[in-house]
Amino acid sequence: MATYSGTLPVLTNLNPDIIGTTAIALAWPYGTKKSIYSYPDGHATDAFNKAFDKVYPTHEKWGQQTGKGASCDIFAGTCIRASGYDKKMPRQLADQVKYFPKHPDIWTDVPYKTNADLKHGDVIIYLNKVSGGHICIYVEQNGKGYIKEAGYNSKRFGMTVNPHSYKPSDYKSFHVYRAKGSIRSYLKAGDYSVQVKRLQKFLNWLLDSKLTTDGIFGPKTKSAVVMFQTKSGLQPDGVFGKKSLAAAKIANKTEKTKIKCVDVSAHQGIISEANWKKAKKTCQATIIRSSWTHQASFKLEEDKYFAKNIANAHKAGMKIGAYHYSQAISVKEAEKEASFMIKTLKKYKSYITLPVAFDWEFGGRLNSRVAKKLGKVQCMKICNAFCAKMHEAGYETMVYANLATLNNYISNDLYKHNKIWVAQYNNTCDYKKPYYMWQYTSRGSVTGIGTCDLNYIYDPTLV
Numbered sequence: 001m002a003t004y005s006g007t008l009p010v011l012t013n014l015n016p017d018i019i020g021t022t023a024i025a026l027a028w029p030y031g032t033k034k035s036i037y038s039y040p041d042g043h044a045t046d047a048f049n050k051a052f053d054k055v056y057p058t059h060e061k062w063g064q065q066t067g068k069g070a071s072c073d074i075f076a077g078t079c080i081r082a083s084g085y086d087k088k089m090p091r092q093l094a095d096q097v098k099y100f101p102k103h104p105d106i107w108t109d110v111p112y113k114t115n116a117d118l119k120h121g122d123v124i125i126y127l128n129k130v131s132g133g134h135i136c137i138y139v140e141q142n143g144k145g146y147i148k149e150a151g152y153n154s155k156r157f158g159m160t161v162n163p164h165s166y167k168p169s170d171y172k173s174f175h176v177y178r179a180k181g182s183i184r185s186y187l188k189a190g191d192y193s194v195q196v197k198r199l200q201k202f203l204n205w206l207l208d209s210k211l212t213t214d215g216i217f218g219p220k221t222k223s224a225v226v227m228f229q230t231k232s233g234l235q236p237d238g239v240f241g242k243k244s245l246a247a248a249k250i251a252n253k254t255e256k257t258k259i260k261c262v263d264v265s266a267h268q269g270i271i272s273e274a275n276w277k278k279a280k281k282t283c284q285a286t287i288i289r290s291s292w293t294h295q296a297s298f299k300l301e302e303d304k305y306f307a308k309n310i311a312n313a314h315k316a317g318m319k320i321g322a323y324h325y326s327q328a329i330s331v332k333e334a335e336k337e338a339s340f341m342i343k344t345l346k347k348y349k350s351y352i353t354l355p356v357a358f359d360w361e362f363g364g365r366l367n368s369r370v371a372k373k374l375g376k377v378q379c380m381k382i383c384n385a386f387c388a389k390m391h392e393a394g395y396e397t398m399v400y401a402n403l404a405t406l407n408n409y410i411s412n413d414l415y416k417h418n419k420i421w422v423a424q425y426n427n428t429c430d431y432k433k434p435y436y437m438w439q440y441t442s443r444g445s446v447t448g449i450g451t452c453d454l455n456y457i458y459d460p461t462l463v
Contacts, residue, residue, distance in 0.1 A: 008202055008252060009195040011185045011245050110176040112168060115145055119178060127173040186241035191217040199240055203228060206251055207427055231428040259462055261354075261437065261455040262446050263323065265289035266305045271449055276316030278448030285319035285354060285457055290344045291337075292325035295364025298333055300340045307348075314351040319462060321354030323400060324386075327366040329374065331385040334358070338389035345395075354457070355396040355419050355436070358386040361405065371409040380411040387418045398436055406431060421455075 110122060115138075118124075122138040124147065136147045168174035187196055197215035204211055209224040222238040229236040232247035262283045264271065271279075279286075288310050289303045306322075313320055324341045328334040337358075345352065360383055362368055371379055387397035398419030401410065406422060412433065414420065419436035422429060429438040437457050444454030 006201045006205065007198050008248055009187060009198045009240065009245060011187070011195070011240075011242060108178050110178045112174065112176045118145065118176065123177045125173075125175050125177065126168075126171045186239055187217055188239045189217050189219070189222045196221065199225075202248060202252070206248075207231075227428065231430065233432060257462075258456040258458050259284045259319075261285040261287060261319075261457045262444070262449060263287040263289070263439070263453045263455060264309060264449065265292075265325075266303050268305075268309075268449055268452055270305050270308050271312055273312040273315045275448030276313045276318055279446045280316055280318055281447070283446055283454070285321070285462070286313055287321040287323050287354065287357060287455070288313065289359075290322040290324060290356075291341050293327040293337060295327055295366075298327065298336075298365070300337065302344050306344070310348050310351055314348075319353050320351050321356060322352060323357035323359045325359045325361075325363075326386070327363055328360070328382055328386070329366055329370055331381055334382045334386040335389050338386045338393075342390065342393045349394070352395065355398040356390055357398050357400045357421055358383055358390075358418075359400040361401060361423075368409070371405070376409060376411045379409050380414050383410065383414060384417055400439075403429075403431055406433075 110117065112118070118138040120138065120140040124136040124138060138145060138147055140146075187199060194215060196217045197213050199217075200209075200211040200213045200215070200221055203209045203221070203224040204213070207224060207227055209220075209227070211220055211224055225240050225244070226236040226238045228248070228251075229238075229244060232244070232251065234243055234247060260283045262279060262285075264286060266289070276286075288306060290306045290310075291300060291302050293300055310320060310322070322341070322345060324337055326334065326337050328337055341356065345356070360366070362371070374382075383399045387399065390397045396419070398421050399410075399414060400421040400423065402423040406414070406420070415433045415435070420431070420433065421437040421439065422431045422435045423439040424430060425439075425441050425443075427440075429435065429440070431438075436459065437455050439453055439455045441454050444452050446452055446454070
């Protein structure tokens, strides 16, 4: 899995992109008839940004214009007209200002004398007496107030900090607009901003949500947020707020350290060194079955292809672990399985760089009825007995089981004594305790190996 290279959403009391969106909507005659002014997809900001990209594809070209006095907000009309989006759009802010909407349900006109009258998030729109004008945002940072304007390195508002002291009498027209209600620090259905686009990219990377990264917080984005919140143990309300952002940062840190791992057994046959090298292009690690217990009776057997597969994997440079398929229903049987695995691995101990696993899954003699009768505490003792013996032999250990087995038949304290390898064939892993490895499909496919189980290992030391 490649490292996520995107940026998480920014949630603050003042979200520059959200306020900037509103400022552009004010600058554009949003309230006029749609027959005169059209907005692609119904979003003024999207149209403006697309128009800007079309007319000024590079920062260098935009910088040349700003050097001549042009500004993002002043030049909105010209940019939109030149791009072909709206041929009737007024070119200058002075021509646009008469079309500004009142929107009394959203904005209130604030009497202004000095900067002391301004509040965090206020939008300032003024026209010079000669020509041109600006749209700015008042921002409070570290106890100080600033007027934020557009800069050459960004086509959006609120990015470059320029302190100013304004006198309305110096301008032809000067207005301060304040949003009714609080400026929120969360993203929800109906929002449209760069922050939503960042969120969509992150959810696609984390959950493979297949969202269109259009910056529109629609039903599919909300569903993906709900899935993420459920996975993170949060209230699944579909509103991406500060708790969701904190969980996203944790997931981001965790997901950056995951590597793909394939687990194999005799079912995959003999895998040659050449085929392991092919597999290594997508899977950096493997867990190979070394031995197994028969389901009908307590009979132990080495995997018939283990010796060749581990030798070839080692030559190919794979990170290697091993597992024993167990049917143990007592501490004594688990210890016998461990002894058998130690003997099987002895020749290849130096090849093992990953944990060895106790694959405790229901089959024949070990089943849900037996496990329920044993009870959670005894089931955990069986797992711990195997791992303790392997640990004494110098191996790092973990327990493999599916989600239902871990939740219903084994004590919740299992993870305190062992690494956990959880199986759940899903887009997300719902196990609430810490886990080292997640088997997310039994129908994966790896070049050089074919159909197989696929996993993610979460270990920063392996990356």
